[in-house]
Amino acid sequence: MRNTTLLICLFLALFPIFCQAIYHEDCLIPDFTNETINRDNLLYFSGGILFRDFRIYDMTDLSNPVMLSTTNIPCLNGTTWRMALQDNIIYTTCNSDSLYLTILDVANPMQPQILSRRCFSMDPYNLIVQGHIVYLTSHDNYLHIIDVSDLQNPIQINSIALGDSTQHIGEMKLKDHSLYIAMNTILKIYDITNAEQPAFIGEYPTTPYKYHLTIGDSKAYLSGSSSDSTGIEIIDVSNSENIHQIGTIQNVSGEIFYSDNHLYTCHDTRVSNFDVSDPNNPILLGFYENPLGLGISDVRNGYVYAQSLYNFLRINMNDPSNQVLMGKYESPIDPASVQIQGNKAIFRLHSQYDNIVGTEYSLQILDITQTNQIQHTSTISSTNYITPIKIIGQYAYVINYSNSALLIYNISDPHEPLLVHSMGILLEGAAIRRMEVVENRAYLLSMHTLYVLDIADVSNPSILGQLPQYDYNMVDLRMSDNIAYVATDDGGINLYDISNPTSISALGRFTNPVENSALRFFEMSGEIAYLAAKNNGVQVVNLQDPANPVLVQTIKPTTDICVTPIAIYNHYLFFGDDYRNIIYSYDISNPLQPVFHHSLIWNQMTDVLSSNNNRIYSISSTSINDLSLSEGFSPIQDQTIPTESMSLSNYPNPFNPETKLSFTLAKQTFVKLEVYNVRGQKIKALASESMSAGKHQISWDGKDDFGKPVASGMYFSRLETPSQKVTRKMLLLK
Numbered sequence: 074m075r076n077t078t079l080l081i082c083l084f085l086a087l088f089p090i091f092c093q094a095i096y097h098e099d100c101l102i103p104d105f106t107n108e109t110i111n112r113d114n115l116l117y118f119s120g121g122i123l124f125r126d127f128r129i130y131d132m133t134d135l136s137n138p139v140m141l142s143t144t145n146i147p148c149l150n151g152t153t154w155r156m157a158l159q160d161n162i163i164y165t166t167c168n169s170d171s172l173y174l175t176i177l178d179v180a181n182p183m184q185p186q187i188l189s190r191r192c193f194s195m196d197p198y199n200l201i202v203q204g205h206i207v208y209l210t211s212h213d214n215y216l217h218i219i220d221v222s223d224l225q226n227p228i229q230i231n232s233i234a235l236g237d238s239t240q241h242i243g244e245m246k247l248k249d250h251s252l253y254i255a256m257n258t259i260l261k262i263y264d265i266t267n268a269e270q271p272a273f274i275g276e277y278p279t280t281p282y283k284y285h286l287t288i289g290d291s292k293a294y295l296s297g298s299s300s301d302s303t304g305i306e307i308i309d310v311s312n313s314e315n316i317h318q319i320g321t322i323q324n325v326s327g328e329i330f331y332s333d334n335h336l337y338t339c340h341d342t343r344v345s346n347f348d349v350s351d352p353n354n355p356i357l358l359g360f361y362e363n364p365l366g367l368g369i370s371d372v373r374n375g376y377v378y379a380q381s382l383y384n385f386l387r388i389n390m391n392d393p394s395n396q397v398l399m400g401k402y403e404s405p406i407d408p409a410s411v412q413i414q415g416n417k418a419i420f421r422l423h424s425q426y427d428n429i430v431g432t433e434y435s436l437q438i439l440d441i442t443q444t445n446q447i448q449h450t451s452t453i454s455s456t457n458y459i460t461p462i463k464i465i466g467q468y469a470y471v472i473n474y475s476n477s478a479l480l481i482y483n484i485s486d487p488h489e490p491l492l493v494h495s496m497g498i499l500l501e502g503a504a505i506r507r508m509e510v511v512e513n514r515a516y517l518l519s520m521h522t523l524y525v526l527d528i529a530d531v532s533n534p535s536i537l538g539q540l541p542q543y544d545y546n547m548v549d550l551r552m553s554d555n556i557a558y559v560a561t562d563d564g565g566i567n568l569y570d571i572s573n574p575t576s577i578s579a580l581g582r583f584t585n586p587v588e589n590s591a592l593r594f595f596e597m598s599g600e601i602a603y604l605a606a607k608n609n610g611v612q613v614v615n616l617q618d619p620a621n622p623v624l625v626q627t628i629k630p631t632t633d634i635c636v637t638p639i640a641i642y643n644h645y646l647f648f649g650d651d652y653r654n655i656i657y658s659y660d661i662s663n664p665l666q667p668v669f670h671h672s673l674i675w676n677q678m679t680d681v682l683s684s685n686n687n688r689i690y691s692i693s694s695t696s697i698n699d700l701s702l703s704e705g706f707s708p709i710q711d712q713t714i715p716t717e718s719m720s721l722s723n724y725p726n727p728f729n730p731e732t733k734l735s736f737t738l739a740k741q742t743f744v745k746l747e748v749y750n751v752r753g754q755k756i757k758a759l760a761s762e763s764m765s766a767g768k769h770q771i772s773w774d775g776k777d778d779f780g781k782p783v784a785s786g787m788y789f790s791r792l793e794t795p796s797q798k799v800t801r802k803m804l805l806l807k
Contacts, residue, residue, distance in 0.1 A: 109370040110158045111378050129182040141182045155200035164202050172197040176224050189225045199245035206268045210242050243284035255286040275313035289331030297326045307352045320352040332372040339369045346390045361388050362678045411692050413685050414464040416442040421460045434459050438487045450487040463508040472505045481531050494532050507550040518550040525574035537574035551597045564590025568619040583622035596641045601664035605639040642684035649679040721792045727804040730775045734790055740766045742794045749789045
């Protein structure tokens with residue numbers, strides 16, 4: 074049976090810390106979302122297929138939101154844009170040829186009433202309500218003041234020019250009696266003590282394109298668009314006569330939201346959580362990704378309420394710990410075509426960023442012997458487009474797409490890779506998608522051709538045969554007992570007899586009975602195939618009779634699922650759900666009857682899964698992460714660490730470098746207090762003695778029993794008496 078190709082998930086966020094966060098989402102409203110307000114178990118929702126529906130949901134039971142009402146807001150040639158809520162009154166703008174301000178009474182959420190709808194000659198951007206005044210900014214750089222004392226007859230009473238045509242309006246925020254407006258390169262502040270006549274009190278010049286703004290604890294946080302690379306600026310606004318910058322979060326952009334010393338940022342598909350209690354040293358605690366993109370609506374008690382294109386979500390970001398993340402390698406740019414075997418990994422740097430490393434194309438070789446210290450060992454540079462396709466033993470196989478050459482490197486010394494051969498291959502105009510090796514033969518799969526090579530002498534490989542196939546696009550390949558199993562993009566599998574490589578013959582084909590099937594990856598256990606069939610889940614196919622393959626069953630943990638990544642290790646099947654960032658494991662001791670074993674809520678999108686040396690690797694377009702693999706993602710409770718039955722706490726948490734563990738004893742008793750790592754291994758004994766009744770506190774300095782500082786990551790403190798045991802998570806962040 075083949076060696077499973079390994080998968081890595083490389084974290085590319087450019088943060089020089091060991092980020093260990095595992096967050097997950099709940100889909101609350103499965104629909105198109107534009108703007109939401111969440112108050113007192115009620116969700117005010119603007120969206121729908123045309124973004125003109127105004128709905129109210131009862132969110133008392135988050136697992137079963139109940140729509141109380143829906144109101145269509147007339148908006149000719151436009152969509153509902155911004156909303157604000159005050160005293161059971163909703164104010165919403167409509168973005169069309171002109172601004173429409175619609176005012177609704179939602180005192181009875183079952184029957185909202187439109188009180189007025191007034192057109193103003195402006196192109197709206199922001200909306201804030203304070204008392205009887207509505208503040209609106211427009212794209213022509215004006216602040217408009219509208220009196221809504223009479224809700225049925227709103228009147229514009231003032232307009233203030235904010236800047237010339239070189240400026241561009243950004244977000245507007247209200248804090249106490251100050252109004253903050255981001256203006257591309259300027260943060261402007263107005264005193265609205267006199268609500269009808271705002272007074273300009275100060276401004277601060279920022280780097281360009283700072284449109285996103287949030288205010289917290291006398292500080293303004295400014296961020297640019299998703300393409301801005303200058304980071305987030307932290308501005309002290311406590312004194313309008315001395316506004317100054319006090320901190321920066323590098324390489325972060327997009328929407329931002331402040332709550333309780335935490336800054337939540339939203340960049341395209343990722344929500345990140347920063348501890349900004351010390352603005353001079355912001356700390357990334359973790360992040361969560363959603364493939365459909367995200368926009369933050371609200372943050373409450375550590376829960377981020379966010380909009381994606383098709384859903385309104387709640388993301389739990391309370392726990393910044395991830396017991397399964399074992400290690401990662403940070404790269405300055407996106408990795409591609411990651412291959413792993415044994416203690417080595419190789420990947421290609423994304424070509425559009427190759428100018429960063431000073432060469433057109435390059436391959437990076439990593440040493441992954443130590444999980445928590447993945448190290449870069451060497452670089453292979455080329456002026457041609459090269460990409461790795463396989464590591465077998467001490468050799469790395471690389472394709473040069475510029476001249477269709479197969480390159481073979483000896484990487485037994487990963488610090489000095491040696492090119493041992495370069496052989497031209499006619500690729501029929503398509504890239505090599507997969508390579509499998511059985512004994513002295515290599516099988517290479519392109520979109521329309523299967524190649525067989527003799528690699529007994531790596532310094533002089535030769536082509537033994539090839540099979541063109543133009544009826545389907547071939548996407549993946551597995552080998553077993555002189556049979557090549559080739560997956561096609563329509564969800565089928567072709568079976569070929571390759572015992573005579575000079576005359577490859579067809580044995581049969583599995584035609585997927587499910588309409589609109591799609592396939593990118595599959596795995597095999599013996600003669601049973603597991604197809605990552607995207608929205609059709611994992612299809613289990615019996616290929617024992619090549620002439621009559623049979624679809625045995627389908628694995629779908631949820632009705633709406635999208636399975637792309639898949640891997641097998643020992644008797645466990647792993648696959649990922651792209652919609653939820655969940656990785657499932659199934660016991661396939663009986664290959665035809667998979668049994669659910671465990672699910673891992675993973676905070677990143679996973680493009681590929683693979684296994685190596687008791688580890689599972691998750692690869693995305695942004696990162697490589699090494700996840701612990703022990704009996705199919707066994708939860709920590711399955712290790713030697715006992716379950717909890719009495720109180721134990723530590724403060725601070727997260728900590729660096731020391732934390733204090735506190736506990737109370739009801740009577741004098743013998744006590745053991747120890748620290749474990751995520752593998753269940755004891756690393757530090759803090760106490761082993763008889764203690765009196767009452768409160769106790771013991772410090773841990775982040776060192777093991779040998780006095781050596783331990784690495785950043787998740788640890789577990791265990792308190793044990795003759796009658797009770799308790800375990801607590803601790804996060805060390807350096």
